[in-house]
Amino acid sequence: MNSFEVPDWGEDAAVRETKPKETKPKEVKSKETKSKESKTKESTPKKDNNQQKNQNKKRKSTDEPTPAQSPTPAPTTPTKKKESKKQRAAKKKKVDAIAPPEEPASPPKEEDEEDVPAPSHQEGSKAKDLIDKMKDSLAGGKFRILNEQLYTTTGGTAFNMFSKDPSLFHAYHSGFASQVERWPSNPVDYFISYIKLCPKNKVIADFGCGEAKLSASVPHKVHSFDLVAVNDRVTACNMAQVPLKNSTVDIAIFSLSLMGTDYIKFLSEAHRVLKIGGELKIAEVKSRIENVSNFVEELRKMGFNPTHKDETNTMFVLLDFIKSDRRPNNNVNYVLKPCRYKKR
Numbered sequence: 001m002n003s004f005e006v007p008d009w010g011e012d013a014a015v016r017e018t019k020p021k022e023t024k025p026k027e028v029k030s031k032e033t034k035s036k037e038s039k040t041k042e043s044t045p046k047k048d049n050n051q052q053k054n055q056n057k058k059r060k061s062t063d064e065p066t067p068a069q070s071p072t073p074a075p076t077t078p079t080k081k082k083e084s085k086k087q088r089a090a091k092k093k094k095v096d097a098i099a100p101p102e103e104p105a106s107p108p109k110e111e112d113e114e115d116v117p118a119p120s121h122q123e124g125s126k127a128k129d130l131i132d133k134m135k136d137s138l139a140g141g142k143f144r145i146l147n148e149q150l151y152t153t154t155g156g157t158a159f160n161m162f163s164k165d166p167s168l169f170h171a172y173h174s175g176f177a178s179q180v181e182r183w184p185s186n187p188v189d190y191f192i193s194y195i196k197l198c199p200k201n202k203v204i205a206d207f208g209c210g211e212a213k214l215s216a217s218v219p220h221k222v223h224s225f226d227l228v229a230v231n232d233r234v235t236a237c238n239m240a241q242v243p244l245k246n247s248t249v250d251i252a253i254f255s256l257s258l259m260g261t262d263y264i265k266f267l268s269e270a271h272r273v274l275k276i277g278g279e280l281k282i283a284e285v286k287s288r289i290e291n292v293s294n295f296v297e298e299l300r301k302m303g304f305n306p307t308h309k310d311e312t313n314t315m316f317v318l319l320d321f322i323k324s325d326r327r328p329n330n331n332v333n334y335v336l337k338p339c340r341y342k343k344r
């Protein structure tokens with residue numbers, strides 16, 4: 001658009017002010033005036049070239065506003081651009097008068113803000129899955145370490161370890177709980193079903209009770225022992241020495257809890273607190289017992305008569321005994337192997 005084209009300004013006053021001034025038609029000078037002028041020119045002394053140039057410059061500079069004179073910075077862009085800016089402003093003013101201001105689609109960006117694509121919903125859930133997997137694997141690793149510790153140290157050492165840092169016990173039990181979830185059956189449920197059928201006056205001792213699920217599931221008096229008391233039902237102790245009097249218990253339960261390297265001491269303690277004729281019930285991981293008959297024989301030496309053996313479960317062996325009135329012989333062989341849970 002050249003400077004003579006009239007842009008589509010609309011009827012806005014502000015816009016009209018900026019319209020270019022109309023150019024006046026050139027004055028037609030008469031011959032007389034011309035001769036007068038030339039005379040005057042001759043009478044005035046001639047300026048040298050430089051003076052003339054300076055004057056011209058001065059004249060020019062008074063016509064155009066200098067940056068200092070101008071209320072706004074001198075335009076560095078051509079008039080065409082300046083006009084189109086004003087044109088846009090004028091148009092916007094017109095539109096604003098009839099339409100409400102538009103909400104910005106998104107918050108204005110900081111100057112140095114980069115266009116980082118936001119993660120999609122799918123990517124977000126993938127990341128969450130990955131974090132969960134990593135957490136699981138860390139928790140699983142912690143569980144396996146603690147589990148191995150329990151199988152390779154004495155009950156006394158394990159008790160000291162968990163007493164100093166009970167959070168280890170919680171880590172162990174959350175790992176154990178995830179293992180149990182994947183088992184087709186949980187031995188403690190078998191014991192719960194059995195106890196429920198027993199007369200209510202039977203006194204139970206749950207050696208290595210964990211969270212005392214058994215006690216919470218039956219109406220009987222249950223003494224629940226473990227290394228850490230995770231709730232009020234549990235008495236914290238090393239089960240090689242439980243706070244019970246001799247011959248006060250009817251049924252002693254070991255559900256996957258013959259863990260320490262001195263597990264014979266736990267069985268010996270059960271013998272002490274059991275009444276003669278009292279029951280000893282054991283569930284143990286199959287892979288720990290190389291030869292079930294050998295294990296049963298060791299228990300016989302300790303004063304327990306075997307009554308029942310169940311090897312039908314693919315993961316566990318269930319063994320039942322009755323405390324005899326024989327004098328126990330605790331010079332027995334350790335035949336149980338440590339149990340190692342597979343990596344998930």
Ligand SMILES: C[S@@+](CC[C@H](N)C(=O)[O-])C[C@H]1O[C@@H](n2cnc3c(N)ncnc32)[C@H](O)[C@@H]1O
Pocket residue numbers: 150154155156158159176187188207208209210211213225226227228237238239240254255256257259260
């Ligand atoms: C594999 S968990 C089984 C828990 C529970 N009996 C069940 O079947 O859900 C074995 C439990 O025996 C406990 N335990 C191992 N050695 C122990 C000891 N010397 N004295 C007391 N508790 C012990 C462990 O702390 C653990 O809670």
